Amino acid sequence: MTIAVIADIVASRSAQDRDAVQRAIESATVTVEEVRPRATQRWWPTVADEFQAVYETLEDALVATLYLQLALPEGVACRFGLGVGEIGPVESSLTDAIQDGPGWWAARNAIEHAEELEQGKLPGTRSWLVVHDTEPPERRARAAVVNAYLLLRDQVVADMSPRARRAMYDTWRGRQQKEIAADEGITQAAVSQAINKPLVRALRVGAKDLERAFR
Structure with missing residues (x-):
């Protein structure tokens, strides 16, 4: 299975420092990939406010897009389109980086x-x-389940x-709670409380299950 992912910057035209936003997103994509290198084609900026990446499994794409949302600094956000379908190179005399195919069409949709x-009415939505x-019926049927998860996941992150x-x-x-507490200027207990609220804990457990799916 091939998962093509398109990301674009939310409200990029109103950004006060567009260069800083670009740097923040690029830094986040690099860090997430360093922690869990799963992209078959790493994130790369394409044109205007868009980025693209390719993953081999849906689980990997779901984990990556979750932690990219969490990695972005306050005031910076991306939305993600995940497309399942074949992709392939397009012959060009000017570049070898052109791709097209049903996976990218699906990601755009x-x-x-x-x-x-x-x-x-769902302002917290960031992913679909x-x-x-052209994909088998069993894969198409899975989309409804995944999108139900994405709607809830994104709303939890938004809140x-x-x-x-x-x-x-x-x-x-992999950072320790005491390290996080020192950086934030709060107690370790406050860090523990923040990451163990029921909805946040459910998000963490769900992400771990996705990560274990294809180890």
Whole structure:
């Protein structure tokens, strides 16, 4: 299975420092990939405010997009379109980096739908999955389950405080609670409380289960 992922920057046109936003996102993609190197094609900026990556499994794409959301600094956000389908190179005399195919078409449809939901009654929406019609029926049927998870996941992240996001992300990176507490200027107990609230804990447990799926 191939998972093509497109990310774009939320409200990029209104960013006060567009260069700083770009640097923050690029840094986050590098760090997430260093902690859990799963992308078959690492994140790369394409044009305007978009980035792309490719994963071999849906579980890997779900984990990566979760922790990318958590890794971004306050005030910076991305939305993600996940597309399941074949992708391949396009012959070009100018570059060897062109790809196309149903996976990318599905990812484009997915990110557009995520934006529609975000601008409607689900402002916390940041992600959506589309499985292209050329994929087997069992894969297409799985999309509804994954999107139900994504809607809930993204809303939990949206409702987390910036400090809780940082604490969950740093915990995933393997940092000790006392280190996180020192950086945040709070007690270790406060860090523990932030990452063990029921919804946040459920998010952490779910992410661990996804990570274990294809070890």
